[in-house]
């Protein structure tokens with residue numbers, strides 16, 4: 001039976017790579033751990049969610065794929081219930097960047113026990129980048145996924161020191177452009193268009209110098225690196 005996994009979650013699965021035990025926070029349908037277990041990328045997983053409805057759906061799907069012995073559902077607000085569990089990778093996908101930051105902040109010690117975190121914020125990505133750098137986490141990789149004509153940013157994170165030169169770097173996410181390909185080029189063009197529109201709406205470079213700086217930096221990346 002084919003697992004209905006999306007491009008976005010497939011990319012998260014690639015970034016998770018091989019793991020012994022995965023904790024998937026906000027598992028909803030549970031397809032990410034199911035896909036990884038089916039592909040042999042993980043030995044076991046905890047599929048965690050705050051709400052009973054998603055946990056029930058995940059449990060039904062886990063049973064349908066005959067993975068009950070390898071994936072356990074856990075009712076947990078963020079990382080809260082994981083204090084007694086052993087795991088090596090945490091994934092938090094499909095939530096706002098601010099909520100992901102709050103979930104990690106509430107249980108920093110538990111998050112810090114993971115060898116790797118794979119995060120996929122739906123919004124407020126600069127807030128998440130800044131939070132991570134201020135709380136002893138290093139983004140080692142950022143990637144894009146394109147699904148239904150929408151770009152999604154995914155990041156691999158581990159304990160470490162992140163040095164940002166400038167507040168502007170939280171917005172730009174330079175790691176996204178380290179391995180330029182067609183997807184990054186399209187994303188960059190879209191970001192340039194988006195910030196140009198914001199600049200116009202705010203009355204131009206004199207009225208919104210910070211937007212102008214972001215735009216100039218994005219154009220520099222486009223000219224120099226891609």
Ligand SMILES: C[S@@+](CC[C@H](N)C(=O)[O-])C[C@H]1O[C@@H](n2cnc3c(N)ncnc32)[C@H](O)[C@@H]1O
Nearest residue numbers: 025026027028049050051054076077078093094
């Ligand atoms: C939009 S779904 C994302 C599902 C899946 N991770 C994905 O990316 O497709 C968000 C899920 O996160 C759960 N959620 C929201 N806040 C949470 C929290 N504090 N702790 C655990 N789960 C949470 C919701 O119940 C929902 O099932």
